[in-house]
Amino acid sequence: MSTVFKKSTQGREGVWPRLPEHELGEILPANLTRETPASLPSLSELDVVRHFSLLSRKNFGVDSNFYPLGSCTMKYNPKFCEDIAGLPGFSRLHPLLPQLPRGDELTQGALEVMYETERWLCEITGMAEYTLHPMAGAHGELTGVLTMAAYHADKGNKKTKIICPDSAHGTNPASAAIAGYEVVSIASKDGIVDPAALAEVLDDEVAGMMMTCPNTLGLFEKNLPKIVEMLRGVDALLYYDGANLNAVMGKMRVGDAGFDVVHVNLHKTFATPHGGGGPGSGPVGVCEKLVPYLPISRVVKDPSGRFHLRYDYPKSIGYVAPFYGNFGVVLKAYAYMLRLGREGLIRVSENAVLAANYLRKKLDDVLEVPFDRICMHEFVASAEKQSEKGVRALDIAKALLDKGYHAPTIYFPLIVKECLMFEPTETESKDTLDQFVADLRDILAQAETDPAALQAAPVTLPVTRLDETAAARNMHITDDM
Numbered sequence: 231m232s233t234v235f236k237k238s239t240q241g242r243e244g245v246w247p248r249l250p251e252h253e254l255g256e257i258l259p260a261n262l263t264r265e266t267p268a269s270l271p272s273l274s275e276l277d278v279v280r281h282f283s284l285l286s287r288k289n290f291g292v293d294s295n296f297y298p299l300g301s302c303t304m305k306y307n308p309k310f311c312e313d314i315a316g317l318p319g320f321s322r323l324h325p326l327l328p329q330l331p332r333g334d335e336l337t338q339g340a341l342e343v344m345y346e347t348e349r350w351l352c353e354i355t356g357m358a359e360y361t362l363h364p365m366a367g368a369h370g371e372l373t374g375v376l377t378m379a380a381y382h383a384d385k386g387n388k389k390t391k392i393i394c395p396d397s398a399h400g401t402n403p404a405s406a407a408i409a410g411y412e413v414v415s416i417a418s419k420d421g422i423v424d425p426a427a428l429a430e431v432l433d434d435e436v437a438g439m440m441m442t443c444p445n446t447l448g449l450f451e452k453n454l455p456k457i458v459e460m461l462r463g464v465d466a467l468l469y470y471d472g473a474n475l476n477a478v479m480g481k482m483r484v485g486d487a488g489f490d491v492v493h494v495n496l497h498k499t500f501a502t503p504h505g506g507g508g509p510g511s512g513p514v515g516v517c518e519k520l521v522p523y524l525p526i527s528r529v530v531k532d533p534s535g536r537f538h539l540r541y542d543y544p545k546s547i548g549y550v551a552p553f554y555g556n557f558g559v560v561l562k563a564y565a566y567m568l569r570l571g572r573e574g575l576i577r578v579s580e581n582a583v584l585a586a587n588y589l590r591k592k593l594d595d596v597l598e599v600p601f602d603r604i605c606m607h608e609f610v611a612s613a614e615k616q617s618e619k620g621v622r623a624l625d626i627a628k629a630l631l632d633k634g635y636h637a638p639t640i641y642f643p644l645i646v647k648e649c650l651m652f653e654p655t656e657t658e659s660k661d662t663l664d665q666f667v668a669d670l671r672d673i674l675a676q677a678e679t680d681p682a683a684l685q686a687a688p689v690t691l692p693v694t695r696l697d698e699t700a701a702a703r704n705m706h707i708t709d710d711m
């Protein structure tokens with residue numbers, strides 16, 4: 231698609247902004263002004279409106295189409311959250327204001343939002359305290375593991391290893407390794423963590439274990455009490471990857487189940503748009519014994535009901551992010567939690583689980599489901615049968631693009647061959663799910679009769695099948711600006 235610069239026609243004009251009342255030299259220092267006029271396109275107002283309207287149609291968003299990888303990446307974000315985040319009293323705050331003398335007097339509302347958000351997250355997950363600083367999920371993981379390391383160091387424990395199941399998110403072992411730990415992987419049994427496999431690697435050098443519950447197969451970890459007992463025996467901590475909290479919100483408080491550290495993806499579970507990689511927010515909650523090691527600053531509430539920032543925590547791991555995290559994302563999550571309330575958040579999980587199981591049952595006669603039992607908010611299918619005809623999971627995902635859907639997660643988790651992960655979330659209607667099933671069935675039927683057509687998909691988009699590695703590494707960006 232052409233850029234506005236390529237569409238520019240000399241002399242064509244749209245709307246000019248009002249010129250400043252002062253001479254340029256009165257506003258900017260001379261060394262900051264241009265020596266030559268900027269090369270700006272000449273377009274009418276209609277040219278600009280049509281350009282950006284057409285451009286927006288080439289983007290794929292949850293506002294226009296179904297995302298079957300839902301809360302993993304893009305869950306529908308109610309529009310009132312955007313209205314709240316855009317309120318001038320919040321959006322125009324300078325991030326340094328709370329740190330200035332008496333600045334907290336001018337930012338009581340923002341500080342209260344952060345304080346109350348932490349309280350809500352404590353209630354939902356059963357943890358003692360939270361930090362909102364981490365800017366995304368993986369950043370939360372690293373913060374959590376560093377907090378675990380600070381706990382062990384303070385106790386004089388000599389810990390060198392972190393255990394990650396083979397169904398773990400890929401960021402788990404990466405975060406543990408960045409924090410300086412040796413990563414030990416254990417094999418799952420029937421799709422969940424096997425206590426016998428854990429026993430084989432568990433010793434006094436294990437600092438902790440990182441788990442997702444439900445795991446990446448969409449299965450609940452029913453051996454959790456035994457796992458907690460085993461880890462307690464060697465003073466190891468249990469980390470909860472909150473990427474799948476959407477399935478258990480209001481149903482299980484992970485702190486009550488024995489987890490010591492948890493990160494929550496506000497940008498997923500609590501409905502902030504996250505497609506394209508940001509912005510995110512990965513608050514970390516900890517049990518009581520880990521509270522002294524949380525990052526600074528911390529938001530506190532004094533007996534008079536006023537809110538302040540406090541930095542005097544000598545055992546803290548220190549700063550992990552600028553200012554106080556992604557405040558705009560926190561604000562949307564706070565609005566989302568307030569609007570839905572306790573019963574609403576419980577219904578989110580119930581409907582997400584119901585939708586996933588509905589899809590699973592509607593598709594289990596045409597797609598192999600390796601662990602075909604009640605799942606949580608997502609389930610994993612395999613296209614291994616279709617691959618015998620030459621149609622792989624990748625081809626099915628690309629064909630879904632032609633049907634108007636975002637592709638599901640494919641080839642993850644790694645323990646399922648030709649893996650397709652479906653996560654419909656709580657907001658999709660039965661009509662949408664039924665249409666998705668019908669379209670996917672059409673694709674799978676075509677895999678039997680015309681596999682070459684699926685191998686060529688997509689054919690309706692601005693570009694066809696790309697070499698994804700080359701496209702990521704050798705981007706062609708227009709240079710007509």
